[in-house]
Amino acid sequence: MKRNSVAIVGAAETTDLGKIPNLSQIGLHADAALNALAECGLTIKDIDGVATAGHDVTEVVHYLGITPKWVDNTSVGGCSFMLHVRHAAAAINSGLCETVLITHGESGRNRIGQLNRAIFPSLFQTQFEQPYGVTFPPTRFTIPVMRYMKEYGLTEEQLASVAVVQREWAAKQSRASFRDPITVDDVLSSKMICYPFRLLMCCLVTDGGGALIMTSAERAKDFPTKPVYVRGTGESAETPLISQMEDFTSSRAFRVSGKSAFEEAGISHSDVDHLMIYDAFAHLPIYGLEDLGFVKPGEGGAFIADGNTRPGGQLPLNTNGGGLSYMHSGMYGMYALQEGMRQMRGVSDAQVEGAEISVVHGVGSMFGAAGTIVLTNNPG
Amino acid sequence: MAERAIPTPTPESQHYWDGTKQGELRIQACNTCEQNYFPPRPFCPKCGSRDVKVVKASGKGKLYSYIINHLPSPGFTPPFTVAIVELEEGVRLMTNLLEVEPDPAKLELDMPLEVTFEKLTDDISLPQFKPAK
Numbered sequence: 091m092k093r094n095s096v097a098i099v100g101a102a103e104t105t106d107l108g109k110i111p112n113l114s115q116i117g118l119h120a121d122a123a124l125n126a127l128a129e130c131g132l133t134i135k136d137i138d139g140v141a142t143a144g145h146d147v148t149e150v151v152h153y154l155g156i157t158p159k160w161v162d163n164t165s166v167g168g169c170s171f172m173l174h175v176r177h178a179a180a181a182i183n184s185g186l187c188e189t190v191l192i193t194h195g196e197s198g199r200n201r202i203g204q205l206n207r208a209i210f211p212s213l214f215q216t217q218f219e220q221p222y223g224v225t226f227p228p229t230r231f232t233i234p235v236m237r238y239m240k241e242y243g244l245t246e247e248q249l250a251s252v253a254v255v256q257r258e259w260a261a262k263q264s265r266a267s268f269r270d271p272i273t274v275d276d277v278l279s280s281k282m283i284c285y286p287f288r289l290l291m292c293c294l295v296t297d298g299g300g301a302l303i304m305t306s307a308e309r310a311k312d313f314p315t316k317p318v319y320v321r322g323t324g325e326s327a328e329t330p331l332i333s334q335m336e337d338f339t340s341s342r343a344f345r346v347s348g349k350s351a352f353e354e355a356g357i358s359h360s361d362v363d364h365l366m367i368y369d370a371f372a373h374l375p376i377y378g379l380e381d382l383g384f385v386k387p388g389e390g391g392a393f394i395a396d397g398n399t400r401p402g403g404q405l406p407l408n409t410n411g412g413g414l415s416y417m418h419s420g421m422y423g424m425y426a427l428q429e430g431m432r433q434m435r436g437v438s439d440a441q442v443e444g445a446e447i448s449v450v451h452g453v454g455s456m457f458g459a460a461g462t463i464v465l466t467n468n469p470g
Numbered sequence: 471m472a473e474r475a476i477p478t479p480t481p482e483s484q485h486y487w488d489g490t491k492q493g494e495l496r497i498q499a500c501n502t503c504e505q506n507y508f509p510p511r512p513f514c515p516k517c518g519s520r521d522v523k524v525v526k527a528s529g530k531g532k533l534y535s536y537i538i539n540h541l542p543s544p545g546f547t548p549p550f551t552v553a554i555v556e557l558e559e560g561v562r563l564m565t566n567l568l569e570v571e572p573d574p575a576k577l578e579l580d581m582p583l584e585v586t587f588e589k590l591t592d593d594i595s596l597p598q599f600k601p602a603k
């Protein structure tokens with residue numbers, strides 16, 4: 091896409107986060123959408139493009155009362171919203187629509203009005219993985235890590251330090267689910283879920299939603315909100331089968347998506363003031379730091395354990411506390427984008443002073459897909 | 471899902487499940503680029519050629535990675551091991567590890583494994599791996 095040609099003018103989460111017993115999944119989409127519309131002074135009539143994942147886009151369109159000229163229901167797991175931002179930017183630039191609403195809502199904890207995802211017994215996953223007793227994400231997403239640990243000497247303590255550092259960020263966030271400090275010992279003595287992963291290395295399961303509103307950079311100047319520009323984008327996909335990843339120590343989708351986003355944005359790693367890497371589990375920031383090129387292969391664990399990503403460190407990472415401490419409804423990518431937006435607007439509870447470039451990287455369907463967005467508040 | 475997942479073969483994967491029922495682990499190989507591949511497809515995912523064949527794998531491999539699952543799973547008694555085996559032929563498969571305790575002290579990466587078959591139904595036998603003798 092053309093650098094800084096499209097802006098995000100609306101960004102909001104649901105009114106509540108965590109336990110929301112009074113809203114169904116579609117209700118969470120709508121609550122977030124109405125919050126985002128209100129903050130940028132738009133009404134539903136102004137929206138002519140809609141994108142969502144994990145929910146039928148036609149139901150979102152109908153429930154909110156939108157007449158769209160463009161829809162995108164790309165669903166590749168929790169990073170789908172990064173892909174929506176990319177696709178919406180292309181659609182706006184080519185004149186397919188003017189103002190796009192991207193919604194997410196998930197009753198992850200209370201499971202109200204959730205769509206049951208179909209499980210077909212003939213799919214590769216159900217033929218070649220599920221019969222071995224892998225069902226929940228913790229049993230699949232974690233499988234490559236022992237190989238990584240052997241190849242690079244990553245320790246359980248370093249893995250635990252990811253959760254510890256992110257809790258330090260969460261302590262600053264008024265809306266984070268967990269804010270009390272934890273230690274490496276706390277993490278390593280928490281309940282075993284899937285060796286070598288313990289409870290505090292795994293994401294939360296909560297209710298919530300979020301929405302973004304995008305339009306051309308030209309029109310963005312007329313909005314009451316401070317526009318945040320989309321400077322670069324990337325996306326890729328590899329495989330829904332964790333057993334068939336090309337490389338257990340690195341994600342091909344991460345590498346392709348990250349490279350594209352950095353090239354489009356025309357930035358180097360030293361330009362990045364703030365970074366979000368989708369952390370459904372503690373190993374993901376390690377893989378992300380390496381596959382996006384911030385550190386060399388094998389260095390991610392020590393980089394985090396040595397304090398480089400904690401408050402005051404050289405590379406503020408997952409400043410909302412991440413999926414490990416802030417919230418995780420199931421498709422967390424929207425919340426990573428929301429924190430990137432808050433940082434670029436200068437309103438995060440854990441604000442990185444003077445931050446001008448934020449990189450937000452998402453993963454979906456285990457290591458199946460990835461999306462990367464470079465945001466900036468300074469279009470130059 | 472209250473019961474263990476039972477695979478449903480497709481026309482493209484029938485040869486694999488016919489093989490396991492007869493105690494054979496079958497993978498595929500490309501006649502054009504000579505690469506082995508898995509899971510089953512009637513063409514080569516490396517070069518796109520339809521000139522492919524089904525070959526019997528040796529059933530020998532090594533432990534490539536694993537987790538020990540402590541979560542409930544229909545048909546299993548946790549904790550149990552979910553592993554990735556890398557076959558001598560180069561392809562990787564998911565498996566459980568049988569005849570060895572789900573204990574990190576007993577599970578060393580790259581340890582040699584060999585195939586065995588677990589009968590799930592009259593039609594479906596599942597390839598499983600155990601430490602090589």
Ligand SMILES: [Zn+2]
Nearest residue numbers: 500503514517
């Ligand atoms: Zn070939």
